[in-house]
Amino acid sequence: MGNIRHSAHWGAFTAQVEEGRVVGVKPFETDPNPTPILQGMPEALYHDCRVAEPMIRKGWLENGPGGKRELRGGDPFVPVSWAKALDLVADELVRVKRDHGNEAIFGGSYGWSSAGRFHHAKTQLQRFLNCHGGFTAQMHSYSIAAGLAIIPHILGDLRSLRAVSSWRDIADNTELVVAFGGIGTKNAQVEPGGAGEHSTEKWLRRVVDAGVKMVSITPLRDDTPDYMNAEWLAPRPNSDVALMLGLAHTLVSEGLHDPAFLDRYCTGFEKFEAYLLGKNDGQPKDAEWAAAITAIDADTIRGLARRMASKRTMITTAYSLQRGDHGEQTWWMTAVLGAIVGQVGLPGGGFGFGYGSMQGQGNPIDPITAPNLAAGSNPTGSFIPVARIADLLLHPGEEYQFNGETRTYPDTRMIYWCGGNPFHHHQDLNRLVHAFQQPETIIVHEPWWTATARHADIVLPATTTLERNDIGSSSRDRFILAMEKAVEPVGGARNDFDIFSGLAERLGYTEKFTEGRDERQWLRHLYDVARQQAARKKVELPDFDDFWENGHVEVPEPDFANTVFSEFRADPVANKLRTPSGKIEIFSEKIDGFGYDDCPGHPVWLEPVEWLGGAEAAKYPLHLMSNQPATRLHAQMDCAGASRVSKIKGREPAAIHPDDAAARGISEGDVIRIFNDRGETLAGVTLSDAVMPGVVNLATGAWYDPAEPGKVGTLDKHGNPNVLTLDRGTSQLAQGPIAHSTLVEVARFDDALPEITAFTGPVAEAS
């Protein structure tokens, strides 16, 4: 059959198909830096842990909704026909709506699913549930929940995140990049809508070739590639706000700040300055104070502050820094530090979030609006902050704070998850196992037997992207990509769209859900809408047939640089920010008015709940970093390719400093138990002096593999860090996840190694 053009989160490619099977994949011919993650696709496509047919949990099938729910995760599954499975799901949707209302259906369904914009699983689900009268949704993302809540208050909109100064601006104009969390290419392997070009390394090399200096502030040296020749500063994890305050104090006390900028473009500096100088609490937040918290010496802090004032400086902060306790403060203080330096809106100066956190970050925004399926509107308006899923299930009817509002958790009777993996992404998985015992019915669409599928009642096998036609596109990538179907569905899998069409037919809203279009008609329609929008911006796109025939549309690399906030800088009255003051809010009356002690009216240093400088470090002396994996996207394709090869004795690798290992009698290649009061997991050791002492790095995404499935508190055999992380909100403002604030201890594991069973699927019984 030949070569089929396709795309994924990890980039565009062609699939080689022989006799109806994918036998290999090759990166898109013009991609300068394709990722090895791609190579796992054929193996994952046919892996034994694909869900082969619709499956119902035995206790649910025999006893009805709610039946033996304490067995979820451990109960066997029974295969049923598609017709029966769809009848059961349709009846259950009717029952829950009738008896408990639409808010009792949790359909937030957070997750990345696949890159195609039509078969986007979560959008398909939400579109379907909206036809059903609505559901309880999730607000914001696991990636940047704290940032998404705080930044609009401070800066009026999200341009410092979505439209950061472009790489060209940095290469041409910046002299010094101060990168909190570093900037590298590990995380630039992926982009939500896929990518025709992995451009981050190209730009990083242009930046370094232009003579730009970089300071990389992170516990892991390898966050920034060697070729950047960056200076490495390793603060205690989660202490960055103190470091930023120490820098700010030096700038202000030495008169190196820009009072004119603060006066004209900002509001509330005086209140912040009183805190910074210690006027109210007697504690100046000076370099010595910051040194005691961060473990970076005071002279280094002062020296860096002086360099920042004397050079054209770009301050960047990775997403990761706001996925810790009080994560709001890291991004707010980044903006305030940028304002104090006074270069916001100047070419190559100011600040920006997320460079290196995602492939497209720093690329100019494409003039073309990516084709996208609309989910429609949710009549209930019900939602929870994204990471409060376990709280929702465990505390129905309870009040909580969110962004200035007192809200109440609805009473959840049904969970419907499609395209996400909470047993990957959520914190404190033992608590989640308990929380997942609460609802009456859990429905999951999944291609693979993930831990989430294994904790469901009804599992419907979904196709993977290679089994259907789609369009890939991102507003930060120069390509729109045709994604052709490579093979027929594996086993009994169906497209999410077809599953929902089957349900819509049973429930009487086929027309509303499908609008009378099949897959091909939808792709043509979505492309045509994008084409019309492009035409309004004077960009001419080929018609659908030519696009599909050619396989992609390419927009040339723009030859101009964009500088975020340049219009604001040029005229802060005509181009005022959409904040209450129209200016950068160093002090926010509005946030102050919320009265939150964990997020007051200006940025402050607040001790994280767990960190190396705190009392808990006496018991658990190592800070756990659970960063994004180099070898996969989240938990996807953990069973295959680069991820499988990276395992040590079958477990996820954990990196620790040789001194920390030696102190515990641990050697390279050993299996260790990583533990705290919340859980324990087994990992394979790699020793590295690129990890700061006191830190252990266990990337996210090893499939949760409990020694006793379904039981709360059992050993995870495989290296999933989320059995250790803490399930608590960043603050009452954002309620974001805080995976990066976790303390642990490690010990060599000398017992017999338990067998890995994550990739074998659950026990199945004959129907």
Ligand SMILES: Nc1nc2c(c(=O)[nH]1)N[C@H]1C(S)=C(S)[C@@H](COP(=O)(O)OP(=O)(O)OC[C@H]3O[C@@H](n4cnc5c(=O)[nH]c(N)nc54)[C@H](O)[C@@H]3O)O[C@H]1N2
């Ligand atoms: N400890 C710790 N935890 C973290 C993080 C961290 O830094 N540390 N990071 C967090 C972040 S930033 C994120 S974004 C989350 C990511 O969390 P998720 O987005 O939930 O993780 P994925 O593994 O990408 O889950 C997507 C699921 O969709 C399935 N899927 C793929 N295609 C389809 C399809 O077509 N149909 C259906 N029905 N399913 C499909 C995949 O098999 C996979 O199981 O994790 C968060 N969790």
Ligand SMILES: Nc1nc2c(c(=O)[nH]1)N[C@H]1C(S)=C(S)[C@@H](COP(=O)(O)OP(=O)(O)OC[C@H]3O[C@@H](n4cnc5c(=O)[nH]c(N)nc54)[C@H](O)[C@@H]3O)O[C@H]1N2
């Ligand atoms: N290969 C790959 N790439 C990915 C993903 C993936 O799963 N795999 N996921 C994608 C997604 S959904 C997202 S949201 C982004 C996330 O992008 P990020 O949040 O930026 O990614 P992380 O890898 O969690 O963190 C980057 C680095 O921040 C550092 N760091 C952590 N905590 C602290 C701290 O307190 N202080 C300082 N100074 N540094 C700290 C760690 O050393 C870590 O390696 O990545 C995206 N890119």
Ligand SMILES: [Mo]
């Ligand atoms: Mo993310």
